[in-house]
Amino acid sequence: MPPSPVAVVTDSTTDLPSGVAARSAITIVPLEVRMGERTGRDGIDIGPGDLSAALADRSLDVQTSRPTPAAFAEVYRALLADGAPSVVSVHLSRELSGTWDAARLAAEEVGPGRVRVVDSRAVAMGLGYAVLAAVRAAESGCAGAAVEEAATAVAARCRVFFCVDDLDRLRRGGRIGAATAFLGTALSVKPILHLAEGRIRPLEKVRTAARATQRLVELAVKAAGEGADLAVHHLGAAHRAEELADRLRERLPSASRLLVSEVGAVLGAHVGNGALGVVVVPRG
Structure with missing residues (x-):
């Protein structure tokens, strides 16, 4: 049996087309959205239609928050326990969100040698195409460093x-x-x-x-x-x-x-x- 590929993780701002994450075994850690009294996970509990309606209601306060380091650490540990030799975690620009920093803190806790965190310096499919490049590298049998490099190279051109x-x-x-x-x-x-x-x-x-x-x-x-x-x-x-x-x-x-x-x-x-x-x- 061939060894398990490097696991690829990202966040919910990738805006990957429907079904792509599941087919490519990409793990998505969602950010959160708060709309008035309602709080939910981006892409799971709250979608763009919900958000558009909330924005149209000027009386509603709409805010977002990053995932916690603990949420990332839980994901990393589960993937490693499931047989992944390492994890490459690719995220939206750290200049726009604390998500990258939360992932970095979790990686330090779980094991910096086993979890690599990439700042795509992008959003949406700028991030998404970097993630897909990481998946292709992982599926071809590349080790963690090469998977990280593949994501970084695409992100740099975005x-x-x-x-x-x-x-x-x-x-x-x-x-x-x-x-x-x-x-x-x-x-x-x-x-x-x-x-x-x-x-x-x-x-x-x-x-x-x-x-x-x-x-x-x-x-x-x-x-x-x-x-x-x-x-x-x-x-x-x-x-x-x-x-x-x-x-x-x-x-x-x-x-x-x-x-x-x-x-x-x-x-x-x-x-x-x-x-x-x-x-x-x-x-x-």
Whole structure:
């Protein structure tokens, strides 16, 4: 019997397509969402539809929280006890969440030599494609160091561009500064945002939603180069997301994959209804 592969763990902000985690034996540790008096696990108890409805109710306070180190430690111990030689745990940018740090603390407790924790410096399918790269490496028989390297290499190539209808949620969550939030309200513009070194940064300004969509296409095409894995994400903007995906298919027929999905409740709590974005992972 061949040895068990390295176990791959991630968190619920991956936004992997339905069924992929189960088929690929990926263990997902969920973050939590609190909507008023209701608290639940991202992607298990609370989905994007629940979140969209809560955001529409302005009287509800919506907040998110990371998993505890104890939750990660429990998962790591179970996987190792089940025969995995080691664990590679890949997570959203530590600049945006304490999730990576919770995983790191758990790894130190369980055994740093057996659990490797990767900061993808990305979110959504930027993180998701790094996780899938780790799975491919593990399934091919790679040891923990090589599985970690595979995830890190994909994450390093990832680009994330997005726009939101309201920057105030990102400001209140501490993901952008007050000056950037002011830019999107006082001047009635729609800033295009991106991830730079794991942080959300303003990239440029446009005046309309239609122009924002067009700029997302142009930015993705330029980042993709000769070919890339792509993903389009949205919250409560399915029509715009499909329009963006159609334009990308037309402009980038050589794309390896192009996935379209609604972001989960945790990411949605910060970007708000109407958010639209694209993830680009150029070929290595």
